[in-house]
Amino acid sequence: MANNGGEEAFWQKQISSAIERSLCQGHFEAFFDFHENIEEFSFCMVDVIDEVKKQIAVFFPPLPLKVGIVNWVQFQSWVKYGLGDGVEDLCDTWGEYGKMAIKQCSECREASIFNPPEEN
Numbered sequence: 258m259a260n261n262g263g264e265e266a267f268w269q270k271q272i273s274s275a276i277e278r279s280l281c282q283g284h285f286e287a288f289f290d291f292h293e294n295i296e297e298f299s300f301c302m303v304d305v306i307d308e309v310k311k312q313i314a315v316f317f318p319p320l321p322l323k324v325g326i327v328n329w330v331q332f333q334s335w336v337k338y339g340l341g342d343g344v345e346d347l348c349d350t351w352g353e354y355g356k357m358a359i360k361q362c363s364e365c366r367e368a369s370i371f372n373p374p375e376e377n
């Protein structure tokens with residue numbers, strides 16, 4: 258268990274910051290099921306199979322990428338089909354919330370879109 262703290266912290270930071278920068282502040286703060294479960298989710302991520310780690314890193318990508326509507330839709334299907342090696346039980350409402358926020362809130366919509374830097 259010696260090194261698990263590092264990996265757990267890594268997942269918590271990557272997933273939290275990806276979601277935080279992809280929603281407006283109000284919807285991020287009100288994302289109860291996320292705040293409630295992210296700690297346990299990150300803890301469980303340490304022991305899942307590599308396929309799940311790869312997939313989670315795609316759904317909740319590192320900077321400067323965003324968690325867009327497509328991520329949430331695909332994440333929701335992934336959860337629904339039980340592909341999460343058990344961790345899907347901790348995040349089964351996240352996709353619905355992310356989709357709802359982006360559909361209903363223009364600030365979330367704006368925050369969820371990745372704008373590649375313009376090339377000079």
Ligand SMILES: [Zn+2]
Pocket residue numbers: 280281282283284358362363364365366
């Ligand atoms: Zn919002």
